[in-house]
Amino acid sequence: MDSGGALAGIRVLDLSRVLAGPWATQIMGDLGAEVIKIERPGSGDDTRAWGPPDFKEAGYSAYYASANRNKRSVTVDIAKPAGQQLIVALAQQSDVLVENYKVGGAARHGLDYATLSILNPRLIYCSITGFGQTGPYAPRAGYDAMIQGMGGLMSITGKPRAESGSGPQKVGVAMVDLSTGLYAAIAVLAALVQRARTGRGQYIDVALLDVAVAMLAYQGMNFLATGTAPDRPGNAHPSIVPYQDFPTQDGWMMLAVGNDGQFAHLCNCVGHPEWSADARFSTNPHRVANRKLLVEMITAVTKTRGTREWTTLLEAAGVPCGPINDIAGVFADPQVLARELRVPISPGTAAAAAAQGTAGPPVSGIASPLRLSAAPVGYRLPPPALGAHTREVLHDVLALSETQIDALAQQGAI
Numbered sequence: 001m002d003s004g005g006a007l008a009g010i011r012v013l014d015l016s017r018v019l020a021g022p023w024a025t026q027i028m029g030d031l032g033a034e035v036i037k038i039e040r041p042g043s044g045d046d047t048r049a050w051g052p053p054d055f056k057e058a059g060y061s062a063y064y065a066s067a068n069r070n071k072r073s074v075t076v077d078i079a080k081p082a083g084q085q086l087i088v089a090l091a092q093q094s095d096v097l098v099e100n101y102k103v104g105g106a107a108r109h110g111l112d113y114a115t116l117s118i119l120n121p122r123l124i125y126c127s128i129t130g131f132g133q134t135g136p137y138a139p140r141a142g143y144d145a146m147i148q149g150m151g152g153l154m155s156i157t158g159k160p161r162a163e164s165g166s167g168p169q170k171v172g173v174a175m176v177d178l179s180t181g182l183y184a185a186i187a188v189l190a191a192l193v194q195r196a197r198t199g200r201g202q203y204i205d206v207a208l209l210d211v212a213v214a215m216l217a218y219q220g221m222n223f224l225a226t227g228t229a230p231d232r233p234g235n236a237h238p239s240i241v242p243y244q245d246f247p248t249q250d251g252w253m254m255l256a257v258g259n260d261g262q263f264a265h266l267c268n269c270v271g272h273p274e275w276s277a278d279a280r281f282s283t284n285p286h287r288v289a290n291r292k293l294l295v296e297m298i299t300a301v302t303k304t305r306g307t308r309e310w311t312t313l314l315e316a317a318g319v320p321c322g323p324i325n326d327i328a329g330v331f332a333d334p335q336v337l338a339r340e341l342r343v344p345i346s347p348g349t350a351a352a353a354a355a356q357g358t359a360g361p362p363v364s365g366i367a368s369p370l371r372l373s374a375a376p377v378g379y380r381l382p383p384p385a386l387g388a389h390t391r392e393v394l395h396d397v398l399a400l401s402e403t404q405i406d407a408l409a410q411q412g413a414i
Contacts, residue, residue, distance in 0.1 A: 005032015006375035010192070011397075013090050014038065014071065015099040015111070017045040019144070019174055020208065021128050022067040023181025025098050028188065029070030030368040030377040036090065036393055037068065037384070041075040041414065044386040055363060058385060065383040067181075069345050069365060072381065072389035075414055078109050082413035089398050091116045091123060095201075096188055100128040103138045113203045124191040124201040126184055132207035142208045144174035151176065151212025156219050158232045166232065180211045241287040241294060242266070245324060246302040253307050255298075256320040260284065265317045270301045343367045345382045390414050 010033040014025040022037075022045070029035040039045055044059075045068070051061035060068070077083040088110070091097055097116065099106055106112045106127075113125040127133065130142010148154050148170045158169035187204045195201055213220065219230050222238070230238060235254070237243035242255050242263075257263050260283055264276040275281050275297070280290045287294055302310060307323045314321045325333065331342055345365035368377045394400045394414070408414045 004375070005030075005378055006372055007031040007033035008375075010034070010096065011036070011094045012096040012098065013087075013094040015087070015097065015101070015106075016128060017100065018047055019067055019177040020180040020184065020206075021098050021100040022047075023178055024126070024128070024184035024188070025071065026067050026069060027181065027185040027368070027370075028096070029381075030370065030379070031372075032375065032378065033096075035071040036094075036389075036397070037071040037073050038076050038078075038087065038090075039073055039386060041077050041387065041412070044073070044075070048386065058363075058383070060383050060385075065345070065363060065365065068383045069379060070381050071384060072393055073384035073387055074390045074393045075387035076390075077413055078111065080411065080413045082408055082411050084109050084111065086394070086398070086408070086413065087111055088116065088119065090393075092120045093397050094120070094123065095192070096124045096126065098126045098128065098184065098188075102141055103129055103133055117201065117203075120201070122195060122199065122201045124188055124195065124204065126188055126204040126206060128180060128184055128206045128208075130208045132210060133205045137209070144177040144208070145170055147176045147208040147212050151209055152216055152220070153212055156216075156230055156232050159234045160232050163234070168232070176208050176212045176215070179215055180206060180208050183211055183214075236291070236295075239288060240284060241291045242298055244295070246295075246299055248302050248305060248307040248310055250306040252324040253302070253310055254322050254324060255314075256322075258320065262319055263287070266298075266314070266319045269313055269317050269319060270298065272297075272301070339367075341367045343379055345379055387414075 007028055010028070012025055012028050012033045012035045014021065014035050014037045016022055016025065017039075025033075025035050025037070037045075043049075045064060047064040047067070048060045050063040054061040055065070076086050078087055091111070099111070107115075113123075113127075116125065117123055129138070130147060131137035131140055148157075149168070153175070154168035154170055157171060159166040184204070184206045187206060191202050191204060216223075219238070222228075222230055235245040240258060242257050245252050245254050255266070257266055260276075263281070263284075264273075267273050267275040275294075279286065281287050281294055305313075311321050311323055323329070330336055336342070342364050343366070345363055363382070365379070370377050391402075391405050394405050394408075395402075400408075405414070
């Protein structure tokens with residue numbers, strides 16, 4: 001399958017499920033790689049049933065659809081020797097393998113890197129686990145919510161401890177899973193570049209906890225520099241003021257005032273130019289020191305007008321700001337519409353649906369944010385029906401005959 005994308009000609013064998021691994025392989029698929037998704041016969045990826053909302057005729061949920069476009073679904077029972085042999089054969093014909101079994105899980109089926117790299121020295125093998133291949137927690141299962149807690153992200157998300165209703169909060173999407181998928185995709189791309197130089201693949205060990213700790217970024221560095229664990233800042237920035245949400249007459253908006261000049265423009269817009277000359281607020285360090293007072297003063301003013309009126313006024317003055325949209329507002333936003341961030345990912349006719357192995361009505365998806373001028377991303381395949389491409393892949397990639405495929409089906413291997 002030559003897509004013409006940046007990763008055209010690269011075959012990815014996707015043995016992962018749920019989110020982190022599928023997110024990584026979807027990125028590769030968007031970039032033009034051929035992605036073969038291996039799923040359990042009868043049930044498939046757990047997230048197929050993670051609805052509502054779901055697309056029952058197509059056999060998957062909206063959750064599944066978010067991370068599994070541009071893939072072909074092949075059902076294989078890896079608990080059966082014949083199923084294991086199929087995976088080995090596919091790995092010999094692949095450039096990349098991504099899996100997220102618990103530590104040791106792939107080895108029990110003879111599908112570990114040590115085994116497969118002998119048969120295919122060019123194979124890039126990426127393992128995604130909760131805690132990595134080493135350390136005391138390595139055997140444990142890891143899930144996004146628990147890792148957000150263990151990795152410190154929840155300790156810095158939510159209202160500050162001193163405020164009413166405070167408490168740690170997780171992010172509204174599975175941020176650690178998604179970021180782990182991004183890191184995994186980056187690692188695979190780096191390994192492909194190195195393989196182009198050396199001719200050999202390599203093993204990649206990506207852990208959700210490692211990613212969560214890396215994502216602490218400046219908050220983690222603040223701790224390493226001072227030895228003091230930071231409090232939850234809520235929607236405020238720990239070292240910039242004003243940089244948070246403010247109520248308006250009809251909703252909320254975010255201000256992101258990053259320097260003293262922008263603060264002066266803000267003061268002019270809210271009718272208090274004298275604030276920028278006030279020694280308590282004239283520089284950012286002073287504004288941080290007097291955060292509570294300044295936020296109260298700004299809040300008293302922002303409540304007097306609506307969100308749209310404020311954002312129009314502030315944007316014209318060069319003050320970074322924006323409405324706090326719900327998701328319906330996001331997809332109605334003129335910039336989101338202009339950037340075509342909503343894309344069709346399912347075929348629009350019954351004939352096309354049958355050809356692609358799906359069923360059900362057309363479905364929209366969220367566009368990839370990657371914009372490549374010479375090799376743009378593409379949306380070639382909608383999320384697949386379970387096992388829709390089993391025969392196709394076994395015939396095209398492994399050159400199996402219909403008789404051989406029928407025999408595998410009779411054995412329950414596919």
